[in-house]
Amino acid sequence: MSELTLTLIKLGFLALLWMFVLAVLSVIRSDLFGAKVDSRAAASAAAPSATARTPQPVKPVKKRKGLPGSVTIADGPQAGVGATLVEEPVVIGRGSDCQIRLDDDYSSTRHSRLFLSEGQWWVEDLGSTNGTYLDGQRVTRPVPAEIGGSIRIGRTTLNIAK
Amino acid sequence: MSIASTSVIQIIPRTRRGVELFLLLIAVGISVGAYVNIGITAQGGVPASTGLYAAGIGLLALVAHLALRFRAPYADPVILPCAVLLNGLGVAMIHRLDLGLTSVGKTKGVPFAPQQITWTAVGVVLFVAVIIIIRDHRRLQAFTYTLGLVGLVLLVLPLVPGLGVNIHGASIWIRVAGMSFQPGEFAKVCLVIFFAGYLVVKRDVLTLAGRRFLGLDLPRARDLGPILVAWLVSLGVLVFESDLGSSLLFFGLFLFLLYVATERAGWLIIGGLLFAGGAFFAFQTIGHVHKRITDWLDPLAIEGGQIAGGMMGQAWGGILGRGLGQGQPYRTLFSNSDMIISSMAEELGLTGLIAILLVYTLIIERGLRTALGCRDIFGKLIATGLAMSFSLQVFVIVGGVTGLIPLTGLATPFMTLGGTSLVANWAIIALLLRISDQARRPQTPAAPVSDETIAMAVQKQ
Numbered sequence: 001m002s003e004l005t006l007t008l009i010k011l012g013f014l015a016l017l018w019m020f021v022l023a024v025l026s027v028i029r030s031d032l033f034g035a036k037v038d039s040r041a042a043a044s045a046a047a048p049s050a051t052a053r054t055p056q057p058v059k060p061v062k063k064r065k066g067l068p069g070s071v072t073i074a075d076g077p078q079a080g081v082g083a084t085l086v087e088e089p090v091v092i093g094r095g096s097d098c099q100i101r102l103d104d105d106y107s108s109t110r111h112s113r114l115f116l117s118e119g120q121w122w123v124e125d126l127g128s129t130n131g132t133y134l135d136g137q138r139v140t141r142p143v144p145a146e147i148g149g150s151i152r153i154g155r156t157t158l159n160i161a162k
Numbered sequence: 163m164s165i166a167s168t169s170v171i172q173i174i175p176r177t178r179r180g181v182e183l184f185l186l187l188i189a190v191g192i193s194v195g196a197y198v199n200i201g202i203t204a205q206g207g208v209p210a211s212t213g214l215y216a217a218g219i220g221l222l223a224l225v226a227h228l229a230l231r232f233r234a235p236y237a238d239p240v241i242l243p244c245a246v247l248l249n250g251l252g253v254a255m256i257h258r259l260d261l262g263l264t265s266v267g268k269t270k271g272v273p274f275a276p277q278q279i280t281w282t283a284v285g286v287v288l289f290v291a292v293i294i295i296i297r298d299h300r301r302l303q304a305f306t307y308t309l310g311l312v313g314l315v316l317l318v319l320p321l322v323p324g325l326g327v328n329i330h331g332a333s334i335w336i337r338v339a340g341m342s343f344q345p346g347e348f349a350k351v352c353l354v355i356f357f358a359g360y361l362v363v364k365r366d367v368l369t370l371a372g373r374r375f376l377g378l379d380l381p382r383a384r385d386l387g388p389i390l391v392a393w394l395v396s397l398g399v400l401v402f403e404s405d406l407g408s409s410l411l412f413f414g415l416f417l418f419l420l421y422v423a424t425e426r427a428g429w430l431i432i433g434g435l436l437f438a439g440g441a442f443f444a445f446q447t448i449g450h451v452h453k454r455i456t457d458w459l460d461p462l463a464i465e466g467g468q469i470a471g472g473m474m475g476q477a478w479g480g481i482l483g484r485g486l487g488q489g490q491p492y493r494t495l496f497s498n499s500d501m502i503i504s505s506m507a508e509e510l511g512l513t514g515l516i517a518i519l520l521v522y523t524l525i526i527e528r529g530l531r532t533a534l535g536c537r538d539i540f541g542k543l544i545a546t547g548l549a550m551s552f553s554l555q556v557f558v559i560v561g562g563v564t565g566l567i568p569l570t571g572l573a574t575p576f577m578t579l580g581g582t583s584l585v586a587n588w589a590i591i592a593l594l595l596r597i598s599d600q601a602r603r604p605q606t607p608a609a610p611v612s613d614e615t616i617a618m619a620v621q622k623q
Binding site: 010011020 | 539
């Protein structure tokens with residue numbers, strides 16, 4: 001057996017080992033770099049939802065008078081699930097005692113809370129791991145929740161409506 | 163701004179069993195490749211038994227795959243191929259060391275490889291049994307304290323006179339019907355389930371009560387009970403069984419799970435201090451531990467020491483290694499059990515060793531990912547505990563072999579020669595896959611909010 005053949009076998013085996021590692025990494029790449037969204041599917045999904053939901057174009061409506069009446073999950077498999085805002089506070093999170101139960105790996109068990117105080121609804125973060133965002137701003141202390149606002153928790157977006 | 167970027171990602175649940183089969187084919191291919199490679203370089207030709215070996219390992223992988231396909235279709239696709247690869251590489255290396263040991267005339271117990279293949283088969287049978295019997299990991303919560311007791315009994319079993327045997331300074335083996343077992347390997351699984359079940363119930367108390375001190379949330383004094391018990395038990399293992407590795411593993415596991423369950427860094431500091439105290443005490447009073455540490459500080463001082471031999475082998479291997487079958491790893495003591503990582507490093511080099519460590523890392527990553535995706539806290543804690551037991555074990559043994567920390571007799575998962583460890587690891591993998599099947603399975607979309615007080619489903623306009 002020549003020296004060259006032995007070296008080639010050696011390097012070939014190492015290459016094979018690394019090929020396995022890379023194959024595994026390519027299988028789980030969505031874990032490492034985030035899920036890949038098919039651009040066409042994304043466009044078609046975004047088009048109808050842009051009219052149905054209340055994103056940027058409708059934002060001016062936000063300053064409308066009146067108390068918010070409901071909070072609803074805007075997208076994903078749980079779209080439409082929500083709760084009406086009456087007297088009692090509404091807790092959002094993954095726990096079974098929450099009024100709105102999210103199926104979202106990135107939300108905490110008791111993630112955030114909406115409550116009525118001083119004639120106004122407020123959004124409060126309950127010390128969640130990944131934070132609560134109201135209209136893109138991280139909620140660090142209770143902030144007023146207004147109609148048309150959107151709350152982001154983990155990968156879920158919730159809309160506040162009348 | 164963030165609405166558009168987060169809105170349309172819909173995760174479609176896929177079983178991904180096809181991907182798993184493909185990766186399994188590569189893993190089996192690499193194992194057979196290693197066997198053939200060793201035949202060519204060390205025996206001068208493709209060994210006649212190649213077909214038998216390939217059929218055997220292929221069949222075992224297929225059985226495990228079919229069990230998942232029919233009983234846990236949504237299980238993680240990556241964990242099983244990684245386990246098969248590590249097991250296959252381990253068997254190939256043990257076979258290679260058999261050849262080496264024979265060539266230098268150390269034929270006591272040789273060949274070990276067929277024995278390891280038999281244990282692999284037992285391991286796969288247990289794997290299938292766990293997948294079939296445990297349909298839902300949440301059932302295990304009912305056995306929290308039973309399993310805790312079983313774990314403790316298994317831990318102290320080696321101390322029973324007439325049953326336990328002392329091998330190489332540590333009494334962690336029992337001998338039944340002429341075969342020796344390491345009950346600690348199964349105690350590990352039982353204790354992980356016990357810790358998880360216990361912490362699910364107690365974590366609120368452990369999280370909420372306490373004082374802030376120097377920016378740290380410290381628990382109340384009376385909540386320190388469980389951690390002190392865990393500490394005393396692991397210290398007991400150390401004193402009576404002289405086993406540094408298992409002691410570190412059990413205490414580390416408990417500490418990690420406590421931290422994960424409560425999210426309080428204070429526990430890590432208390433645990434770290436307890437560990438440092440225990441380690442110092444052990445160093446002062448237990449001869450076996452003292453020797454391990456002095457061996458670590460000066461490996462060349464011992465005649466024919468395994469650490470020195472292993473390190474020289476690794477250095478000789480260098481970046482690309484000597485090539486399978488072309489090094490002399492059999493010259494190191496325990497080259498097929500404690501030191502198998504150094505045998506790998508000698509023949510596959512740093513490049514191969516990093517690939518192997520990455521495969522371990524992938525298993526651990528998938529375990530933690532399973533914990534993240536799992537919907538119940540009990541399952542989360544079990545998955546975290548099993549993944550952590552893997553990572554602690556790999557860290558302690560690889561750290562010991564490469565001279566980073568004192569060498570302790572923990573088994574390298576899936577590779578080390580030894581039945582109990584191999585079988586227990588297959589059970590661990592099965593449990594992880596069972597939990598990941600639960601975590602990745604699509605939820606029934608029903609689930610209207612259960613709380614009648616205020617909640618109600620509002621239809622999207």
